Amino acid sequence: MNTPILQMRGITKTFPGVKALQDVTLDVNRGEVHAICGENGAGKSTLMKVLSGVYPHNSFDGEILFENEPCNFSSISDSEKRGIVIIHQELALSPYLSIAENIYLGNEQATNGWVDWRKTNLEAAKLLARVGLDENPVTPVQHISVGKQQLVEIAKALSKEVKLLILDEPTAALNDEDSGHLLDLILHLKGQGVTSIIISHKLNEIRRVADAVTIIRDGKTIETLRLDEGQITQERIIRGMVGRDLESLYPDRQPNIGEEVLRIEDWSVRHPQDHSRMVVNNANLHVRKGEVVGLAGLMGAGRTELAMSVFGRTYGTATSGKVYKYGEEINTATVSDAIRHGIAYATEDRKHYGLNLIEDIKRNISLASLRKLAKRGFVDKNQETVVANGYRTSMNIKAPSVAAVTGKLSGGNQQKVVLSKWMFSDPDVLILDEPTRGIDVGAKYEIYTIIAKLAAEGKAVIVISSELPELLGICDRIYTLAAGHITGEVPIADATQETLMHYMTKEKE
Template sequence: MTAILEMRSVSKSFVGVQALRDVSFTVEAGEIHALVGENGAGKSTLMKVLSGVYPYGRYEGQIIFEGEERRFRDINDSEALGIIIIHQELALIPLMSIAENIFLSHAPSRFGVIDRDEVYRRTQQLLAQVGLKESPDTLITDLGVGKQQLVEIAKALSKRVKLLILDEPTASLNEADSQALLDRLVSFREQGISSILITHKLNEVARVADRITVLRDGRSVDSIDCRAEPVLEDRIIKSMVNRDMAHRFPERQPKIGEPVFTVENWSVYHPQHTDRQVIKNVDFMVRRGEIVGIAGLMGAGRTEFAMSLFGRSWGVNIAGRARLEGHDVHLTSVPAAIDAGLAYVTEDRKQLGLVLADDVRKNITLASLAQVAPRGVIDDIAELKAASGYRGRMRIRCSDVYQEAGQLSGGNQQKVVLSKWLMTDPKVLILDEPTRGIDVGAKYEIYCIIQELADAGRGVVVISSEMPELLGICDRICVMNDGAFVGEFAGSEATQEKIMRAIMRNEAIKNQETAA
């Protein structure tokens, strides 16, 4: 097949860091090419070179697109040729309509005035092309994340895309939305549109990719033609991390003690729809040294339950009894929850877990300022010492603790968030989707940290949408559906089938009650 893109011997360095080292990368016309690697392997840097975010002159090497060398000055140059990148953080304006978002920068006009009828008509065509039935007037804020992803793709199609780059497109999607998005990519391939898919979900790679390129430490280390040879996850993982990953989860010999945190008859109502009960009088318990998983489908109430416990961060009319180490605790605010010994690692580390514009040092000490400001004024030496200690302990890869958190890879950002909460010395740590958007190598490191926390006598609660993850690291798994716990299994006895059966059994009971 003919190559639509060739990147030849591309190198890119930052101060003290060689991000790309002589990388060559080719995409054929009408193929889906997967680009995989650990966080920090150079995937995003390579795509920023391609899309003009890093302009010509700030990297070494050549970009050949449609048979000609291209020297992009900015992202507008690449988009003009049909190279469109969709980032993991969607670039949509929530309070504007679908049509307004799609044609925000290039609306059709007549005599200098936007032709709204033409905008509406073309938006309808684009939505049909990506499989959306919504009206062009629908506000983005009224769409789920999966449909917002499709709006981003429709926006790319409006710019006559020839090469579509998707960066972790399914990281925040449920299974159904992920399948729909991947099916759409396959249909684009049939229309002759080339795609570059950046993802950590190797099952998706195996399903849709025509070829796979693996990056490690800024180098291209492996290339697989999925049409000519079988796609073996073990081979991809070994290429990514340069070690055998036969054991994807650390071995564990738990030492579980007495209950450290119990919740009785916990009830939470929706903050906007105050007559709707979201968490329905649940009982929950975690023991000292135990890792308890909470499984469930999207919308089961897992995050709402965790946030309501952590200082009533979510919900209204919260009622129930919480006991920590045998004593009643009143978790009426976030400071009260922290003082009681609770910590919560949010599922959205970029929006809620970190101050991305601040450095690693400040993010680590943010929840424990009293420890580094004994007289109300921050002691810079004490803060530096504390942050440096956690940097070493958690193996955070950064130039120094003065590096901005937003410049770190996803795995290292997650370690900064964990460090922030470990500095509060919690008795119970709740981790909400702790490995979302993190590569397999960094996942293993996070699993080791979770196990170390439990071995130190803390109670650990893990909420995850990845069932193999829960089965691999948890001592006990509780199954949640529709705001209630509907099943519980010992880690050694749990299977994906048992968990799904508990959920489906509860759904069947609900449907019978609704029919009655």
């Protein structure tokens, strides 16, 4: 019988006005992969920060036993000395340092008081081989992909003789290939005796690697499911996470599609640095009133670049082509022009481009439409609060008030603030780029419901997503892109994952 390497008992963590964790219990067996599931804001990351010493032992109630010994961690360095290493969703690498320097930062390989660079690079190379990363250790981290950076983080953890590896949403920003590689690595490390805890919203990944799943809801432990007892099913996990059965992952919708709203013709965009490289090449597409149109493509296909270049030319150079709205050509050369013509773009990177994280909910919602709140040249603060409260209620944004700092919200609630901002601008065309990335299944359903509501109100909606089941579940038509070219246009009645993948990997004829 497996023995627990970790036991957490009665963990309670309180922030001002909020009880984030309440009497949480967690047992993790040695040599297993243990998943933690829950909606955004359920307390998953908070629990792991308690375990790793981000929140010191005197800041919470409860007991932690690691290898049957009580632990009172005051910092991350304390937990790392015991072999507990956490990799946060936001990677903690210095882009300007080399891979080897990042791996041994704070744990330098020294000889006679000086950093031994030869030893540093040799040992780093061994760790990179162990995680399956074929890169020169002296390569600056900024020159490798996010997927490879995730592997560098794991190599860094291995350099600390990790016994328990904690990964918080490790595949949230990765494509399918990189995600598959990372999951294979977790299983490989399991074979070498490394115990892992993985937090993820991707239930298919959890079912692929997890030996056990603990579900947390509203800061409380709901249940722990075990693979060897046949308990880990998507339906069981969803029911535990949201407290109810989701009869369908996508809301029912009866499309009422009208006239053409937006048409893009012969649209081409060159790379902002390498002007010889065509990122979007002669793209043509249209979207009608009340229609949800999907854009599918593999990483690097040009989906985001197409959207950003149409929305105020915020990506690329030497952009050419025409944009029509209701049959008349319009100018979208700046963001202000695009907004003025009723086009909104919700970016895939909400933390960097979609929100001001140090501002409150109220200001974020009003930011794109301050003219609507102007009164004698000043923003009407009372009306701004009224508008924000309206969206807080209608969008079910979980926050104590609209004065809450946006950066402290969960990912799903941040996404609702982004959508509220653009809904307040009252656009005719709404482009949503990865609208459900990094959010849980319950919040996803709420976002899908919002999209369906926008279409029912006559908005033309374009959804960019890396998840093909998502596009198949919410769209009326799907365009596919490959290497900057639109390679297919598939009505939903004819669309399957196999059909879309065929077009997504098709070379332009």
